[in-house]
Amino acid sequence: MGDPYILMLVALAVLASVDLVVGVSNDAVNFLNSAIGSKALPVKKIMIIASLGVFFGAVSSSGMMEVARKGIFVPSEFYFNEIMYIFMAVMITDILLLDVFNSLGMPTSTTVSIVFELLGAAVAMALIKISANDAQTFANLGQYINSDKALQIIFGILLSVVVAFSVGAIVQYFSRLIYSFNFEQRASYISAIFGGFAITAITYFIFIKGLKGTPYYGDIEHLIEGKTVWIILLSFIAWTILSQVLIVFFKINVLKLIIGIGTFSLAMAFSGNDLVNFIGVPVAAWNSYEAWQASGVDADSFPMGVLAQKVPSNVWLLLVAGGVMVITLWTSKKAKTVIETGINLSRQGEGHEKFQPNPMSRIVVRAAMGINYAFSALIPGKTLKFIDNKFQKPVIELSKDKTYEMPAFDMVRASVNLIVAGILISIGTSLKLPLSTTYVTFMVAMGTSLADRAWGRESAVYRVAGVINVIGGWFATAIIAFVTAATFAYLISLGGIAAVAMLLILVVFLMGKNYISYSKKNKEVKKQRLINRAELITINGVIEESSDHISEVADRVNKLYTNVVDDLAKHDLNKLRKTDKHVGKLNDEIDDLKDGVFYFIKSLDDTSVQASRFYILVLGYLQDVAQSISYISRASYKHVNNNHKNLKKGQLKDLKVIDNQLTAILDKVSAVFQNRTFEQLDEVLVDKKELLIDVTSSIEKQIDRIRTDETSPKNTTLYFSILLETKDLISALMNLLQTYEEFHLSTKQQEELK
Known part of the structure; x- marks a missing residue:
């Protein structure tokens, strides 16, 4: 039989393409929810803007590729054949896991899945090596796993959940105090200042911070380094003046402009941060194969220290990956299902609730009501009245046939969602931390929903139950990813290429089964005479x-x-x-x-x-x-x-x-x-x-x-x-x-x- 590793590379290339599809189907929720939920722009325009953002983000993602190569494990401790086994186990697990979540219509984290899959497969392979070496014990596991970096990534992901929710809630609260729900009646200068702040934040963190780690940053580094304050100040003044001109002379709603730019920037941040989750492992496998071929050493004797070196990414490969992501964005039906879940949990009005209450959601709601009563007793009555006036929703007289065409939430909240999520993700990307874009955008949306009083007495227990279910799914993602990848790595180490073939057949079978089940479920929904x-x-x-x-x-x-x-x-x-x-x-x-x-x-x-x-x-x-x-x-x-x-x-x-x-x-x-x-x-x-x-x-x-x-x-x-x-x-x-x-x-x- 020929070179089995060529077959593995072919399989990894195919798996990468499939992973792009299933991954984008789940992650599209991250940058489309706000624009679609607010109905600020027609859906086609939103998709075009998001597509452009994905392309630009793909080019700027090269700096993140190092995570798949050396972020989780110590490559020099593994031989080439073992690295290939790890990568095969990771990609097979990733596709199966994400496809299941897509079929359920639940947003999960492609970052968390890839991190814990790499961790699980590497731990399994390390334990196999330790068990075969009489001089080593379980205590030696630390020399195989980059534990400090892995813990840093995991801690960063968990911290991002708390930070995203808190920052989203705080920014939305003060934005609503400034704007109220009658934002169209606010003075034009308020919208201009808001636009100046929002667009400055987006352009700085996305276009400047996002370029770090790319091949192009060196050409403009001398224009940026040490001039951060001046760049932000001048950008704020320029964008504020431009926003005022657009409002006064061209009658343009600056919030729509913010949502358009924010969607572009968040799509760019998503692509820059998450592309590594889909193609980082196959690219690392190809680099490993090239190094092994050049060495002339047997596969089970060639240490993979070469992966610790920085290797520039192929821009054309990144663009092809971006193209696949864009096509998926336009064609995936499962992406629409996942998007509906996010919008359903954050919408302002009442309606059919997707999730059922559970004991935990009831406890949380009762506790929140108790805290709210306590704060209300401490705050002066006039202050409470002023705040309540800002949160009073206007009564909009519409004909009954138009009542349910209202957006899920208004453009003020959509703008805050995009601004806060874009900034947080961009900071994480510039620091080379593979933050979960799903966690950040979802928790920002939940924080703004809470601050905006979207979770009323009629809906709070259902919405909180939904959030608990989604977060529970995130923990399940980590555990399942770790265990499954470890199991697959062990099976591949035992069976070699034959085990890989069997697992690939399993992937085809399970994905086919999920597709049939999903199609059948969709038909049942359409048949329901709701x-x-x-x-x-x-x-x-x-x-x-x-x-x-x-x-x-x-x-x-x-x-x-x-x-x-x-x-x-x-x-x-x-x-x-x-x-x-x-x-x-x-x-x-x-x-x-x-x-x-x-x-x-x-x-x-x-x-x-x-x-x-x-x-x-x-x-x-x-x-x-x-x-x-x-x-x-x-x-x-x-x-x-x-x-x-x-x-x-x-x-x-x-x-x-x-x-x-x-x-x-x-x-x-x-x-x-x-x-x-x-x-x-x-x-x-x-x-x-x-x-x-x-x-x-x-x-x-x-x-x-x-x-x-x-x-x-x-x-x-x-x-x-x-x-x-x-x-x-x-x-x-x-x-x-x-x-x-x-x-x-x-x-x-x-x-x-x-």
């Missing part, structure tokens, strides 16, 4: 909306009930478990609809308000139906899971008869509401009476069995539970149909009178 809150809803709209809900619930309950009966007959625990999960999804979706009743009623036009009572009743009956099938499913699963006796043949036969009759009724219900043939509702109501009689008959049969040959009390409990809940299910369904028939007839009569 309320289109951007539209004005009329009586006909209520009929259409509710008909779709009823038709879909009838179809799903039909399948679920049949599955329970069939799986119970086979005593199939796995299928009952799957059915129970589907039942849970149905209940969650109906709960979401009920949570949206407030917005539904707000969306009704003035002539359709009486339809709100009808819609509430419909959702109530749908919930009753879902709860009945949920109880039947849960009781059946519990029965089989506890290894109780199978139901008797007579019992199963009766259940199947009921199932067939219920199937026929639910098919009719679905067809009636799907085709809007409401005049056929009478026929369904007649069938309902016959089915109720059969259910009652089955209950009486079971009573007779108990008195004669039934010996299992658990079977009796389950059987009665199924029959009684089936009866409740049918009753709720028929109440729904009767309500619908009455509403349909009354609506028809009103239209005829008109």
Whole structure:
């Protein structure tokens, strides 16, 4: 077989391309959230600005490449073959980990993942070397791992979380005191000064600090070094004057300009800081291979001290990587999902909450309320009144069809998000610290949301739960990255190129599985007939909306009930478990609809308000139906899971008869509401009476069995539970149909009178 390391390099090149895609899909949230959430600019313009920023950032990222080469481990302590094993384990782990988070729509840190993957793989390889050397013990691990640098990086990442949240909250608080929510009515000079400060901060830290470590910095170093104060002062004056001119003479909203420049700068900072996470390892592998080839020494005898030397990066390679990142930015569907998570947690208004409260979020909210009350008692009343006036949101009169087109937050907060995050990331980059851009931008956004009073009594417990979940995911990223990379490094050291091949097959399989699962989930979301809150809803709209809900619930309950009966007959625990999960999804979706009743009623036009009572009743009956099938499913699963006796043949036969009759009724219900043939509702109501009689008959049969040959009390409990809940299910369904028939007839009569 030829040179196996060439095959590894090819694999690393392919993995780098894939890693760019999955990495950017997750990290796009960092620099797009503020611009998209504030709707300051059209989405196409935002994407163009971000794309340019990514390109410029790619060129300025060369200084960060040293982290992958020598930042975590001591390269001179490892041989070439061991370094290649470490790099293969790191890249395979990185792709799998980021793809999972993308599929979940959760922002995580590509920096933390790469740092802990390098650490895990290097530790595993070091332990293998130590175990093979009788003269070394675990205490010698420190000579293989660059522990000081690793701890510095980890500490920097953790510190950035606290600093980002705190600075974001403080800057936003004072920005709101200056601007208030009526920022369009502020004096022009306030916006000009704000613009001068913001753009000066962005241009200095991004264009000047960001150029350090690049091949171009030497040409302009003499113009910058020792002149920091003058550069900042002159920039502030120039940008303030320019901002005033743009506001007064060209009527340009300077906040939009700040958001545009801020998006560019943050995209640039992201690319400059995070490109190392995607291509740093493959580039280091290529440098290692070149050095090994030139040496003529065996792969398992050539120490890799060469990696400790500074090697200039290939600018063309960086630009190609930047190109891949830009294409991903425009095409990735998973990036949009991750962006939605960030915007959802920081939006100013109320609405559907993605995360559910947990005990920790409740404790945090209660503690924060207590602290707030304490501070309020200490601050003078006039001061509190002044502050509250600044945080009063203006009432904007919009037509109802435009109500839900409002941005998630205003341009003042978007500007602060971009300014603070850009500055913090740029400082970290200039210091060669691979800060997590995700951690910084996310925590800045959360800090500004808190300071801006976006987390009110109605939403705080949900938003805090979301933040806790995301931060928990960050810790999980570190632990999983370390353990998985260490495991893969150990397997590769045992199996060599064969193990690499097997792991690459695993990557393809798992990514394919995640893609199929993600696509299926997206289709399910699109199929959900959720309320289109951007539209004005009329009586006909209520009929259409509710008909779709009823038709879909009838179809799903039909399948679920049949599955329970069939799986119970086979005593199939796995299928009952799957059915129970589907039942849970149905209940969650109906709960979401009920949570949206407030917005539904707000969306009704003035002539359709009486339809709100009808819609509430419909959702109530749908919930009753879902709860009945949920109880039947849960009781059946519990029965089989506890290894109780199978139901008797007579019992199963009766259940199947009921199932067939219920199937026929639910098919009719679905067809009636799907085709809007409401005049056929009478026929369904007649069938309902016959089915109720059969259910009652089955209950009486079971009573007779108990008195004669039934010996299992658990079977009796389950059987009665199924029959009684089936009866409740049918009753709720028929109440729904009767309500619908009455509403349909009354609506028809009103239209005829008109």
